[in-house]
């Protein structure tokens with residue numbers, strides 16, 4: 001009897017310690033609301049594909065046992081400063097990832113790029129970019145320092161902004177319009193984050209070839225109980 005009490009106490013202490021050290025990734029689906037659709041071309045609207053990518057990323061991160069919070073989970077406006085402040089609502093935000101797709105007047109522009117602002121965030125940007133390019137084989141526009149308010153003013157110690165492709169480029173738009181491609185991108189971003197956080201190689205989401213991975217629907221991990229939902233008050237202060 002006494003032994004089981006000790007065991008229960010020990011287990012609850014261990015779970016408390018693990019929750020104190022839990023890693024929290026804040027996911028920011030770019031744009032939102034009627035006035036800020038982001039880049040949009042022939043029915044592919046950035047704010048919607050950003051959100052879809054964010055949900056897929058959330059599920060893959062949960063598969064790694066990484067907690068998540070999202071700046072928005074519906075199509076609603078949210079200011080850049082509210083997004084940047086969002087991580088400050090959590091005790092231990094580990095990192096922040098803003099998800100975007102690109103647009104350009106020059107229709108031939110295509111490829112994927114990942115931005116960081118503070119030097120500390122470069123390593124995460126490189127890990128995500130490396131995984132994205134490896135699995136999508138998209139044009140590598142590189143890891144770049146970007147002066148975007150959402151990462152410049154971010155309250156998370158490490159923050160990056162991913163531009164997953166150009167909606168103004170016909171071929172890339174067709175890819176991005178395919179939910180299987182977005183799932184593939186989400187898995188790649190999750191692998192990049194997991195690598196950055198030091199998860200073992202054996203835990204990485206596996207791909208055969210990019211083509212096969214795109215066609216095969218990748219299994220999505222069930223949502224763990226420790227998932228962090230966005231705080232409603234954090235969604236309205238802007």
Ligand SMILES: [Zn+2]
Nearest residue numbers: 030038100101
């Ligand atoms: Zn955008």
